[in-house]
Amino acid sequence: MIKVMNLTKNFNGFTAVDDISFNVGEGEIFAFLGPNGAGKSTTIKMLTTLLKPSSGKLMVNGFNPLTQQDDARRSFGIVFQDQSIDEELTAYENMEFHGVLYGVEKETRTERIKQLMEMVGLWSRRDDYVKYYSGGMKRRLEIARGLIHHPRILFLDEPTLGLDPQTRNNIWEHILELNADDGMTIFFTTHYMAEAEEVADRVAIIDHGQIITSGTVEEIRSSTSTSSLEDAFLQLTGRSIREENATSMDRMRLRRGVRR
Amino acid sequence: MIQTIYVMWLRQLKRYWRSKSRLIGSIGQPLLFLVAFGFGFSPVFEKAGGVDYMQFLVPGIVAMTILFTSMFTGIEVVWDRRFGFLKETLVAPISRTDIMIGRTLGGATISVIQGLVVLLLAFLIGFRPVSWFSILPAVFFMFLLSIFLTGFGTAIASRIDDMQAFPMIMNLLIMPMFFLSGALFPIDGLPSFIKLLVLVNPLSYGVDGLRATLTGVMSFTLPLDLTVLAGLSILVNLVGAWLFSRIEI
Numbered sequence: 001m002i003k004v005m006n007l008t009k010n011f012n013g014f015t016a017v018d019d020i021s022f023n024v025g026e027g028e029i030f031a032f033l034g035p036n037g038a039g040k041s042t043t044i045k046m047l048t049t050l051l052k053p054s055s056g057k058l059m060v061n062g063f064n065p066l067t068q069q070d071d072a073r074r075s076f077g078i079v080f081q082d083q084s085i086d087e088e089l090t091a092y093e094n095m096e097f098h099g100v101l102y103g104v105e106k107e108t109r110t111e112r113i114k115q116l117m118e119m120v121g122l123w124s125r126r127d128d129y130v131k132y133y134s135g136g137m138k139r140r141l142e143i144a145r146g147l148i149h150h151p152r153i154l155f156l157d158e159p160t161l162g163l164d165p166q167t168r169n170n171i172w173e174h175i176l177e178l179n180a181d182d183g184m185t186i187f188f189t190t191h192y193m194a195e196a197e198e199v200a201d202r203v204a205i206i207d208h209g210q211i212i213t214s215g216t217v218e219e220i221r222s223s224t225s226t227s228s229l230e231d232a233f234l235q236l237t238g239r240s241i242r243e244e245n246a247t248s249m250d251r252m253r254l255r256r257g258v259r260r
Numbered sequence: 261m262i263q264t265i266y267v268m269w270l271r272q273l274k275r276y277w278r279s280k281s282r283l284i285g286s287i288g289q290p291l292l293f294l295v296a297f298g299f300g301f302s303p304v305f306e307k308a309g310g311v312d313y314m315q316f317l318v319p320g321i322v323a324m325t326i327l328f329t330s331m332f333t334g335i336e337v338v339w340d341r342r343f344g345f346l347k348e349t350l351v352a353p354i355s356r357t358d359i360m361i362g363r364t365l366g367g368a369t370i371s372v373i374q375g376l377v378v379l380l381l382a383f384l385i386g387f388r389p390v391s392w393f394s395i396l397p398a399v400f401f402m403f404l405l406s407i408f409l410t411g412f413g414t415a416i417a418s419r420i421d422d423m424q425a426f427p428m429i430m431n432l433l434i435m436p437m438f439f440l441s442g443a444l445f446p447i448d449g450l451p452s453f454i455k456l457l458v459l460v461n462p463l464s465y466g467v468d469g470l471r472a473t474l475t476g477v478m479s480f481t482l483p484l485d486l487t488v489l490a491g492l493s494i495l496v497n498l499v500g501a502w503l504f505s506r507i508e509i
Contacts, residue, residue, distance in 0.1 A: 048351050050509045070353035078351055084344035088275045100267045101352040 001026045001153055001185040002047065007056035009209075011040050018209035019056070024154075024202075027183040029176075031190065031200035033233060034240045039209040040189045041081055044157050045098065047187075048078050061152050077146030081157040081189075083138060087131035090140050091122055092131060095148060102149035109148065110133045116144040119174060136167035143171065147178070154178065156188035160195065168192075172199060193230035201228070207237045264354045268362025269369065272336065275371045285393055291326040294318070294385070297444060301451045316477070318382040318503050319398075319445035319470040320443030323405065325378045327438055327463060330406050331430050334413030336424050347509055358454030360414065362481045364497055366404060367410035390476040397475040401485070404499045405466035408493040413498035437463045462492050 002024040004022040009017040019037040034040050037076040045051040047058060049065045049072060050157050058065050061075035085094050095117065099109035101150055120140035130138060139159060146154060154175070160168040176199060178184045190196055196203055204214035213220055213236060224232040278281065298314045305313035340346040349359055376399070379387075389395060413430070420426050440454070441463040447455060458464050469485035472478035478485075 050350055051313070052508065073351055073353040076351075080347055082342060082344050084348045086271065086345045086348075087343070088278060089271065093271075097267055097271060097452065098348070098352075100263050101349065101354055103263070103353070125444065152399075 001028070001061060002030075002187060003057070003059035003094035004043070004047070005056060005057040006134065007043065007046065008054045009039075009051065010054045016207050017046070017053075019211070020206065020211045022204050022211060022214060024185060024187060026172040026185055027179065029179055029186040029188075029199055029201045031052065031188055031196035031203045032206065033189065033191075033193070033203060034198055034206035038206045038231065038237075038242075040206060041157055043162060043206070044078075044187075044189070046157055048076060048155060048248065049073055073237060075151060076153040076155055077149065077161050078155040079139070079142045081161065083142070083144070085142060087137060090127050090129055091117070091133070092126040095126075096147055098145045099148045101167050104149055112148050112150075113245050117141075118145055121170075136163050136171075139163060139167070140171060140174075140203045143174065146230055150182075151184070153185045153187060156186065158189055158191065160190065160192065166193070175199075193228070193233055205236055210237050261355070261404065261447050263479060264358040264361040264508075265365065268349075268359060269366040272333075272363065272366030272483055273369060275336075282321055286329055286374055287325070287377055287381075289328065290321050291381060293324065293376070294321045294382060298385070314382075314385070314387055315475050316446070316471070317444065318379070318387045320441070320467050320476045321382070322375045322379050322402065322474075323441065323443055323463060323467045323470055324438055326375045326402055326466070327409055327434060329371040329374045330367060330409030331413040331434055332427075333363075333370065333410050334415075334417030334430070335418040335426050336425055337363070337414055340421055341421055341507075341509070346507070348508065356507075357501040360411075360497065360501040360504045363414055364410045367414065368406035368430075369455055371406035371410060372399065372402050378449070386450070387410065389474045394473050394476075398470055401466065401469040401473055402487070404486070404489045404493060405463075405469075408462065408466075408489055411493060411497040411500045415496060415503050418500065418503045437461055440464075441467045442479060443467045465489055 004023070005021050007017055007020050008015065010032055020043070032040055032043070042051065046053045047060055047065060049069050052066065060072045063075060065072040086097070089097070092113065095113045096109070099113065104112065114123065120143060122137060122141055122144065122213040125137070130141065133141065143159065156175070160171060163171070172195070175186060179186050200217060202214065202216055203220060204211050205220070206212070212221065215223070220232050221227065221229065223234050224234060226232040287331045294317065298317050302313040305311045305316070337346065389398070401415060410503055416429065420429065440457045440461050443463070445465070447458045450458065465480065465485040465488040468478050469482065469489065472482055472485065
């Protein structure tokens with residue numbers, strides 16, 4: 001479903017993603033883990049046509065995101081790390097906007113919007129402005145929105161960041177349902193290792209732009225002789241805290257609007 | 261494609277309509293100029309040559325309203341980038357040119373509405389066009405000017421991701437454009453170097469076109485005004501679409 005071969009991304013001499021390769025099969029739940037600044041979001045941005053790779057090959061649902069942009073774009077839904085809804089519009093208007101952009105016919109659109117908003121429990125609040133929504137509600141709305149065009153792949157960049165356990169469980173329930181019922185491929189990043197441990201079929205750990213290990217949770221645990229994914233993660237990536245915005249390079253990248 | 265352009269346009273109008281403070285705020289400034297300059301300089305102009313200054317000033321103030329509204333529409337791109345919505349449009353399977361066209365049309369529509377509101381207020385304080393039918397070609401000029409300036413603002417905004425920098429850069433452009441456009445004073449008797457600045461200022465042609473259609477007084481000719489504005493509109497929007505297609509997040 002997703003093929004990445006020797007993917008590299010440089011920002012003015014800084015290598016954010018350094019020659020990584022991996023595959024994600026159809027219907028798989030794939031966790032992409034790594035410390036802050038490891039290159040997770042940059043990779044997702046390249047897979048979702050927002051950034052151009054410096055070198056390497058990409059395939060998303062059989063399409064090349066560089067040359068078959070629109071086919072690739074139709075193949076996936078995405079929930080970004082930071083919010084991407086228009087707060088000045090109502091929840092329904094945001095959904096409608098997305099449906100139109102993806103060319104979903106009016107009748108189908110109306111039907112799907114209702115069904116999806118009911119699924120995430122926001123149908124009764126559909127006419128509220130999004131600015132009055134809580135963080136969890138916004139997240140649920142973003143997930144529902146990403147599904148209107150029935151994507152084959154769902155990208156989730158830290159979908160549960162800053163959410164309470166109730167909302168987190170609720171969101172994962174929906175996602176697992178989609179995966180089980182429609183065989184939707186799920187590609188997600190998270191900092192909650194327990195989360196990845198619980199839902200992921202396969203895991204890849206990336207650090208300093210390179211994939212240091214990948215496999216099932218079981219495989220990673222046994223290869224590091226640890227009892228939990230969190231321990232394995234810490235053993236592999238070290239205990240030092242990453243200073244994300246400290247260097248001048250980082251500031252420059254921030255100024256260029258490149259956030260990780 | 262039409263659908264994409266339409267929803268982009270609709271979104272901007274909805275946002276505009278819901279932000280009452282923006283509506284009022286952006287009309288306050290032109291109104292102040294109209295009243296202060298209009299009533300302030302009228303006696304001077306009357307003594308100087310019997311010109312009705314209010315008649316002269318109104319088309320200039322309408323152009324000013326359009327200038328400010330259109331150029332600042334670009335800030336929506338900066339906002340959308342800052343608040344993440346830009347990504348939603350950039351991962352969608354639609355052409356960047358359509359996004360740009362939708363945005364430009366949305367911004368231009370808002371500018372024309374603002375310009376019409378100011379024109380309406382001008383009627384209330386005594387402005388009279390040469391004929392009521394001249395309103396139609398005037399609206400056309402307003403629209404053309406809006407398309408040009410919105411495209412201009414959006415193109416600049418697509419290269420800027422600093423919310424604080426955008427208004428400053430805009431003011432740096434807007435102020436000289438406004439003061440050196442013949443909006444406030446006739447350009448015919450100006451010293452030659454200032455006149456040159458006026459001639460290279462695109463807004464001068466918008467002001468002239470509006471003044472010609474509304475009051476029958478002009479410094480250039482209507483075909484010249486039209487050609488300059490139409491040519492620049494196309495140019496600026498093509499460049500804008502290209503810049504837009506190169507946005508990476």
